[in-house]
Amino acid sequence: MSDGFLGAFSDAHRERLLSFARTVSFPAGTRVFDEDDPAQRFWVLRHGHVDLDCHDPARGALVVETLGEGELLGWSWLFEPYRWHLGATAQDAVTAYEFDADPVRAAIEQDARFGLALTRSVASVAIGRRLRACRIRLLDLYRPTDTGRASAGGEPR
Amino acid sequence: MTTPAPYRVVTRTVEAPDVATLVLEPAGDPLPPFSPGQFAMLYAFGVGDIPVSVCAVDGHRLTHTIRAVGAVSSALHGSRTGGTVGVRGPFGTGWGLDHAAGRDLLVIAGGIGLAPLRPVVLAALAAPERHGRLNVLVGARVPGDLLYASETDAWRERGARVLVTVDRPDARWNGDVGVVTTLLGRAAFTPSDTTAFVCGPEVMIRATARDLVDRGLDADRVRVSLERTMHCGVGHCGHCQLGPLLLCRDGPVVTWAEARSLLRVREL
Amino acid sequence: MTDRDTTTAVIGKDGVDALISVLAGRGRTVVGPTVRDGAIVLAELTRGDELPYGWGVELEAGHYRLRAREDGAAFANSAGPNSWKTFLHPQRERQWTAERRTGSGDDTDTDSREAWVVVPDETPSRSYAFLGVRPCDLRAIAIQDRVLTGGPYADRAYRGRRERAFLVVVECTEPGATCFCVSMGAGPGVDGGSDASYDLALTEVVDAAGHRFHVRAGSAEGAAVLAELPHRPADDTTAAAARERVAAAAGRMGRTMPEVDLRALMRDSLGAERWNDVAARCLTCGNCTMVCPTCFCTSAEDVTDLTGDHTERWRRWESCFDLEFTHLPGGTVRSSSSSRYRQWCTHKLGTWHDQFGSSGCVGCGRCVVWCPVGIDITEEAHALADERAAGEGGTS
Numbered sequence: 001m002s003d004g005f006l007g008a009f010s011d012a013h014r015e016r017l018l019s020f021a022r023t024v025s026f027p028a029g030t031r032v033f034d035e036d037d038p039a040q041r042f043w044v045l046r047h048g049h050v051d052l053d054c055h056d057p058a059r060g061a062l063v064v065e066t067l068g069e070g071e072l073l074g075w076s077w078l079f080e081p082y083r084w085h086l087g088a089t090a091q092d093a094v095t096a097y098e099f100d101a102d103p104v105r106a107a108i109e110q111d112a113r114f115g116l117a118l119t120r121s122v123a124s125v126a127i128g129r130r131l132r133a134c135r136i137r138l139l140d141l142y143r144p145t146d147t148g149r150a151s152a153g154g155e156p157r
Numbered sequence: 158m159t160t161p162a163p164y165r166v167v168t169r170t171v172e173a174p175d176v177a178t179l180v181l182e183p184a185g186d187p188l189p190p191f192s193p194g195q196f197a198m199l200y201a202f203g204v205g206d207i208p209v210s211v212c213a214v215d216g217h218r219l220t221h222t223i224r225a226v227g228a229v230s231s232a233l234h235g236s237r238t239g240g241t242v243g244v245r246g247p248f249g250t251g252w253g254l255d256h257a258a259g260r261d262l263l264v265i266a267g268g269i270g271l272a273p274l275r276p277v278v279l280a281a282l283a284a285p286e287r288h289g290r291l292n293v294l295v296g297a298r299v300p301g302d303l304l305y306a307s308e309t310d311a312w313r314e315r316g317a318r319v320l321v322t323v324d325r326p327d328a329r330w331n332g333d334v335g336v337v338t339t340l341l342g343r344a345a346f347t348p349s350d351t352t353a354f355v356c357g358p359e360v361m362i363r364a365t366a367r368d369l370v371d372r373g374l375d376a377d378r379v380r381v382s383l384e385r386t387m388h389c390g391v392g393h394c395g396h397c398q399l400g401p402l403l404l405c406r407d408g409p410v411v412t413w414a415e416a417r418s419l420l421r422v423r424e425l
Numbered sequence: 426m427t428d429r430d431t432t433t434a435v436i437g438k439d440g441v442d443a444l445i446s447v448l449a450g451r452g453r454t455v456v457g458p459t460v461r462d463g464a465i466v467l468a469e470l471t472r473g474d475e476l477p478y479g480w481g482v483e484l485e486a487g488h489y490r491l492r493a494r495e496d497g498a499a500f501a502n503s504a505g506p507n508s509w510k511t512f513l514h515p516q517r518e519r520q521w522t523a524e525r526r527t528g529s530g531d532d533t534d535t536d537s538r539e540a541w542v543v544v545p546d547e548t549p550s551r552s553y554a555f556l557g558v559r560p561c562d563l564r565a566i567a568i569q570d571r572v573l574t575g576g577p578y579a580d581r582a583y584r585g586r587r588e589r590a591f592l593v594v595v596e597c598t599e600p601g602a603t604c605f606c607v608s609m610g611a612g613p614g615v616d617g618g619s620d621a622s623y624d625l626a627l628t629e630v631v632d633a634a635g636h637r638f639h640v641r642a643g644s645a646e647g648a649a650v651l652a653e654l655p656h657r658p659a660d661d662t663t664a665a666a667a668r669e670r671v672a673a674a675a676g677r678m679g680r681t682m683p684e685v686d687l688r689a690l691m692r693d694s695l696g697a698e699r700w701n702d703v704a705a706r707c708l709t710c711g712n713c714t715m716v717c718p719t720c721f722c723t724s725a726e727d728v729t730d731l732t733g734d735h736t737e738r739w740r741r742w743e744s745c746f747d748l749e750f751t752h753l754p755g756g757t758v759r760s761s762s763s764s765r766y767r768q769w770c771t772h773k774l775g776t777w778h779d780q781f782g783s784s785g786c787v788g789c790g791r792c793v794v795w796c797p798v799g800i801d802i803t804e805e806a807h808a809l810a811d812e813r814a815a816g817e818g819g820t821s
Contacts (some may be wrong), residue, residue, distance in 0.1 A: 004342055049333065063326050066333035068343045091331065132364065133336040137324050142268035142298035143356040144175060144226075159578060160521045160543045184540070202523060202541050203729040203736035227756050238537040243523070302639030310431060334453070385758065386751055388725045391578035395722030398772065406576065422695050424764030 004070020005044055016114055020104050021097035021128065032088040039082045040101050042074035049095030065130065066091065073125040077101035080118065105110045136145040159391060161200040161243025164219065166333070167237045173302045176269065177234050178212070178222045181242055188216035188244060190253035194275030194382065194410045197221065198390040200230035200243030208387040209233075210273035211247070219244065222272035222304060241341055248390040250410045252277050252290075252380060260378075261289035263344060265365055267296045267337055267357025271304045273382055273409075274356050281304045282315045289351075291317040292344040296337030296357070299323055300330045302368035305335040310322075318345055337361065348373030363420055366413040379413035383420075400425050432642040434656040434665065435663050436627075441499070441638065442473030443595070444625075448554040453591055456512055457556035458505065461594060464727065465505040467512075470556065477502060484601035484679070484790065487799030496631045498556060503601035504789045508718035509555055509562055513586050515570060517678045517741045520582075520725075521545050536749040544650050549817055550585030556593045558614035558623070561787040565589055565718035567621035571720050571781045577777075594626040594645075598670040602679030603790030611787040613674040615641075625651060628667035636725035639667040680790065680803040683810040687784065691775025694809045695767070703805055706798050711744030713792035713800075714769065719785045722750070770805060 006014050024043075032050060033039070037134065049068045053061040062087065067073055071097065076084050082101070091131075108115035159304065164181035171177050190210040191197070193358055199221060200206035213220035225234035236242055254277055256364045262281055266274050274293075293312060297303045300323050313319050320340040322333035337357070351374055353366050361400045362381045369379050387405045388394040397404040400419045402411065431557035436444070448455050449471070458465045459475045465482060466567060471691050476499040483490040485501065522544045558566070570587060573580040596607070597613035606612030615626045630641045639659060642648035683690070714720040724743035729736040743750060751758035759765050777785030786802070793801045 038293075049246070051334065060328070063330075063334040063340070065335045066322065072341050080243050091333075128338075136336050136338075136360065136364055139360060140298070140324070141361055142296075142324070153423065160545050161523075163541065163543070164475075202525070203727055203733060205727045206723065229539070237539070241541055243543070384753065386753060388723070389740075392576045393573055393578070393580055394720065394724065394740075395745065396724070396743075397766070398780075400771075401776040403780055424759045424761060425695070425768075 004138060005072040005121060005125050006070070008125045009117055013114055013117040013155050017099075017104070017118065018108070018151075020099050020107070024096055026090040026094040026096070028090055028092045028094075030090040030094070032090060033084050035038050035084055035087045037084050038090040039076040039084050040073060041098060042047055042072065042077050042101060042104075043096040043098050045073055046095045046097065049091040051089050053089065054086055061087065063087070065133075069071075071125065073121065075122050075126050077105070078122055158374070159387060160246045160260060161198070161206065161245050162186065163241045165236050166240045167218065169236060169238055172222060172304050172306075175234070175386060176222060176226045176302075176304065177225075178220060178272075179233070179242065180213075181219045181221065183217050183242060183246065183417050184270060188219075190214065191219060191247040193280055194252035194253060194273060195247040195388070196273075196387075196405075196409065197228075197244050197246035198248065198387070199223070199233055201229050201236075202243070205229040206243065206245070207233070208248070208409075210382070210409070211274040212275040213279060214276060222269065224269050226247075237260045245390055247277070248405055252354050252382075252406055252410050254280055257378075258287050259289065259350075261346035261368070262291045263341075263346055263351055264291070264293045265337055265355045265357075266294070266367075267361040268298065268302065268338065269304065270356035270358075270361075270382070271295055275305060277354050278312060278317065279339075281387040282317060285316055287348075290345045292346060293317050293319045294337050294340040294344060294363070295319070295321045297321070297323050299325050300327055300332075308312060310315045317394045320344065336364075338365050339379055341368060341372065343400040349375075352378045352380065353377075354380050359384065359420065362416075366417070370413065376414035376417065377412050380410055381413055381416055382412060384409065384415060427756075431648045431652060433659040433664075434640045434651055434654075435659050436640055436654055436656045438478075440634060440640075440654045440656055441476070441627075445470055445473055447650055447653045448556075448591060448742045451554075451591075453554040455554045455556055456501070456509075457532075457593075458502070458511070460491065463716040464489060465491070465502055467505065467507050467509065467557075473593040476500075476557075478622075480598065482601060484603045484794050485799075486603065486793050486801045487796055489794050498599070498629055498631050499627045500595045500597075500627075501599035501631075503597065503604055503796075504559065504718075506716055506789050506795055508716070508722075508789075509558065509566055509790070510569060510718055512551075512553055513566065513590070514573065514580075514583055514721060517584060517739055519546055520738045520740050523736050525737075538795075546582065546698045550582065550589055552589040552591075553586065554591040554593065557595045558592050559597055559789070560615045561595060561597075561606040562612040562718055563592065563615065563621045563623060564609075564787045565789070568719045568777075568781070568783060568785060568786070568787070569721055570621065571783070572719075575781065576584065590681065591650075592621070592625075594623040594624040594643075595695065596626060596628040596667070596671050596722075598629060598674050600674050600677050600679060601790060601794075602636070603801075604788060605680040605682055605695060605790060605794040607675050607678045607785060607790035608679070609786050609788035611789075623647070624766060628671060629664045630670065631662055632666060634662065634666075637663060639663050642699070652782050652787050655688075680788075680793070680801070683804055683807050685810050687774045688778045690806065690813065691771040693813055695771070697809055697812050699805065699808045699812050700763040700767045702808070703766045703800060704761065706800055707762050707766050708798060709746040709762045709765055710797060711746035712748060712795045712797060714744040715742065716791040717773075718787065718789060718791065719773075724749075744789075745772070747749055766800075770802060773802070774806065 051063045163184040167180045198206040225231040385397040392406040481494040623643040773785040
């Protein structure tokens, strides 16, 4: 987990953040939050997986990404309007650190260094990494017109 | 120029709508043994030949997974049991699993890139004492495109950490969704003592290799399999050049340390 | 030198006539320069008078003209449009034939219906004698030897022709305006570092003492052939005249490469602006690759007869200027003309070292002459060197 979200902090800032945490567990299938609900909490996953989804009237919940061990679940609590852009469901049994957003936001306002460290971590590890991943998926690299590789059944011409 | 040795198709397994795996057996004298990562030029009678990595070696039997894309691959893909396929090889560099002795292994595949990596997984499972933890990270477009789905549970049972993710889940998919690099956070490895084997589309290789180096892997221990047009397989036709490399001879497997600067040059 | 010296001699034009008939008599197809269609080309020779006696050439970028010579010399001209690769590594060559095995008539037996066998081409190689191989072209042959037979897989047909070929080198005494073999260390003399062996080396001397050739044998067969020719012992005057002419040729090169490490220059120039400048002129016609004596790239094609039971694999020359050359299922890797010229130039002068242990350029100048728009690899190399130097100056 050291290279997960918490790995991006200095020891002091990580301790500071964890002082706001409590450990929680969700059974598989737990709805953690819904799209457009107020973002009042966030989580760092310790075990298990959470699917982020978007609801389509015809197709139901469309999973856009899965988060796992060490990853930050939720960043909408950090930016206005503090509402979830997607929904989240536990894919299997999940254990996580859970944080209330209010006291963490207050700490950010009060301690600029801590605030910068936290904002940086959210931006680089969570949002940045996911944005890069998302862009790569946009390329649809494995689409049928591309073999992916000549050395596994491609075609010179 | 080498000439194709006739091999008989022993079994044909459908992996996905346009992907089949052929097990081939020599109809005459067998070719020299193939190492994981090496490729064969597979010849369809009267149509032509294409490079296809070996995805299992069992005595003189060769296994190749083929995706139907053009005329030759469609002909090979459509081979029937009992039919004859021409084989030239073995060509190119192997994955070099021996260089990873004692280290954790990261096998990272995108799409059909799992095919060339399958023999690495099989070899690592066959000799678990030779290396540390074995991680197999697989990304596919849709659940139906996942290769060797019937085998991956067995890989898990034999001690591999197999993580699978898809770009586009279907209604029945209850696994991970996302690109293959997002699985890295959940793999079990010590970056300073790990060798990675990466195969997939070049964009995926670049993103994955950079991520691995960011996580502390030495660029020399990130081995990637590259793709360029290959016509002859023996270094004589010039098509597969990538700067100083003739990929049929100096590749397809090279280290990220070698590949990185070359892949930065457009249209090289 | 003694009277019994079998390795050097002087022959006249009658000796060259005899050389052709002796080589033909030994079962060899003799190929050498001859005037045809307004150019000096390499073709099969049966008589000495087919050689281009009295013809020189006037060369410039994108320009080739025959010019009559008063002195009647046969080899006082430089590279024409074709090279020895036309014979050693031909434009089209069958690599194998495959045939369906006729089944026992039992149509339900899938195995026998689909089985086929490969019939490799075992036609014995032609035995050539090349008359008039210039030192630059001798170097080119050595380079293609390394490409086609130096790796783990040798091209058997090429090797067969190569091993049976008898090489008569003719040293260069009359470089053209597009020649730069001195820059590439490949000429004009045969001892200019060339690494292919030859059977006989001739140096043509025309002066008041007559029209003659100083000859050195480079192999036992060369010495044996020389012994069969009307010849006289090599004399110091002719030997000195031959040496002088070759040395003078070295000082009359029409072109030079920049005096830098060309391999490093190419490595440093992958992002150069100059490629765009070339691309604005280059037609990507691939002429340079066809006339180059070392360019070896080929494509494979399969040809099947109407019954579908008989198929052949052919290999044909291909150019890295062709869009198809780097075709992958997703598209073409080198789609811009700048990237294709860069590939050709950096391969020839740079990455050839990495792949095959030497430069791929011998300084023959053919690519300069036969470019329809006169693109000159030496001019481009100078421009790349200048651009690099300017960049270094700007950043330091």
